[in-house]
Amino acid sequence: MVELVAKGYVAQQGKIDRPCPPSLWAMGMERMMEQAATLTLPMKNHNYLRTIVYQLADQADARQEQAHRQAEVDGTQRVIRQAANPEGMSEIMRKVLAQEQGGDHGAAQKDDI
Known part of the structure; x- marks a missing residue:
């Protein structure tokens, strides 16, 4: 038991x-x-x-x-849904995702998008 x-x-x-x-x-x-x-x-x-x-x-x-x-x-x-394959995302999408999740890892600038 x-x-x-x-x-x-x-x-x-x-x-x-x-x-x-x-x-x-x-x-x-x-x-x-x-x-x-x-x-x-x-x-x-x-x-x-x-x-x-x-x-x-x-x-x-x-x-x-x-x-x-x-x-x-x-x-x-x-x-919060994570992308199944973040490596397959564009750099811009990774920046946007990081910004949405509160990360400041190279947050997307207006010029980047």
Whole structure:
């Protein structure tokens, strides 16, 4: 269990790993305890717990993503998109981008643009 919790994420085969703090593992264990009467014990491994925790982490990740997107829509989250290949940009575009990002790395002059 220590190894699973210490990773900081939960993995399930064929799915994307999800961030997972220890609190979600604790919630998963609590859910298992609530269902203890219906479980066949002892269990051979932690796969059932991992499934429960993955569902919790997936839901938490979805809520966080939704809040992030809502903040972008509301204007409370500033979105800064980096060019995928800054080397492929012209010198003028690199200067403009640096100026927009608050950098003073050879800020574009009116004559340059």
